[in-house]
Amino acid sequence: MKTSHTNSRSQIIHETPKPLYEQVKTSVLDNIQSGNWPNHSQIPSEHMMVRELKMSRMTIHRALRELTKDGHLERIQGVGIFVAKPKPKTTNLNLADIKDMIQKRGDLHNCDVKFLQSEPLDADVAKTLNLKEGAPVIRSYFMHSQNSLPGMLQDRHTIPDLVPGMLTHKHQLTAIPSTAEHHHFLMLEQPRPCVQIIRKSWSGKRFLSQAKYTFPANRFCFYC
Amino acid sequence: MKTSHTNSRSQIIHETPKPLYEQVKTSVLDNIQSGNWPNHSQIPSEHMMVRELKMSRMTIHRALRELTKDGHLERIQGVGIFVAKPKPKTTNLNLADIKDMIQKRGDLHNCDVKFLQSEPLDADVAKTLNLKEGAPVIRSYFMHSQNSLPGMLQDRHTIPDLVPGMLTHKHQLTAIPSTAEHHHFLMLEQPRPCVQIIRKSWSGKRFLSQAKYTFPANRFCFYC
DNA sequence: GAGTGGTCTAGACCACATT
């Protein structure tokens, strides 16, 4: 590989400040936004785009990979690339260390185990995790307190399995109305809106656990 | 490039399911966590790692680029790569790119100006900002939509002043019950818990603006 | 077997910063 790889596109790069992979990304987003590529539809394969756009596969691949990480596309090895779920909501925040928030609440931290038991997986969680309903899971229910005031409820479902390396997590943040359960465990005297963070953990493609963290808004506030 | 690129590492790949760039990532993270590479210190350059680890630069580059996006490293072109700043304080979320969230909602974004006027600063905002009540401020009220469905309400108070450089922001995230105003502007048919982000902006010690962003939880979800 | 995405290589040119 001694010959130069420079070609006419090098000049295009210079004329347009945006890198090629960024141009590919916006092009793909345009196709999605305009409805040209409908939701859940399959989009041209990487090799196809390589031929069509006359770019290197690494360039195409990077563009599509980043769009996937941002939730716009879904890639299935051996099958193809699809426009991601109907974007019901979405806007990605970079909550890099939610882990710290959850663990490191060290100062005045107190933790009560409300219950900890093996139980069959309920239909709701089973569906969201694409697992069999009724499979045995470990359900743990913790109440975290600060100054003896309940501040966070943790409801976790864990698949009882050996844990290999390289965990990955997905977080989802929303607001919910408080439920009777919250009123009881968090000692709420009246309904309160709560911030809820759902954290799903995976080891490779194997689901490991889901945890719901619930914070009553009147007792908690997140500073960024 | 007719010769095969297969080398001994191909077998390593087979033996260890983890891709090379993932191995590099964990290796780098190990060095950071162990204190081997202290905060703000410069780490070996990409070319150095290429030589040391005998991998392609693209592989090294991908690992470091992803670590940068995740906030573990900081890269400066022409200078080098550095261990990123120490972790934020407990209970602080790192909403690094709330700005992006607010601006970048480019996909299907639409913005209606509900009103935009100068008005005297009300007591509530004045107190939280330590400003004089009744001072003239510009009040703007925007409704941001996706697919013609209202998804975010923005209520901003801006001090009418020249804007020098070096903006700083503070964000605060909580959950609130919806108000009659929300029902009207966001076209909510029933009370919904909402995620609310309050963003305060300063120029040095001079307050510039406060904006409240309100998202009905049933239409919005934050993925992290 | 054909097609797909996942990864990797060994180069290359560029913009940028420091010396």
Added chain:
DNA sequence: ATGTGGTCTAGACCACTCT
């Protein structure tokens, strides 16, 4: 001038899915 990161190429092999 040297070294750095940012991008890009033109191939390659692999694991996977589908027919």
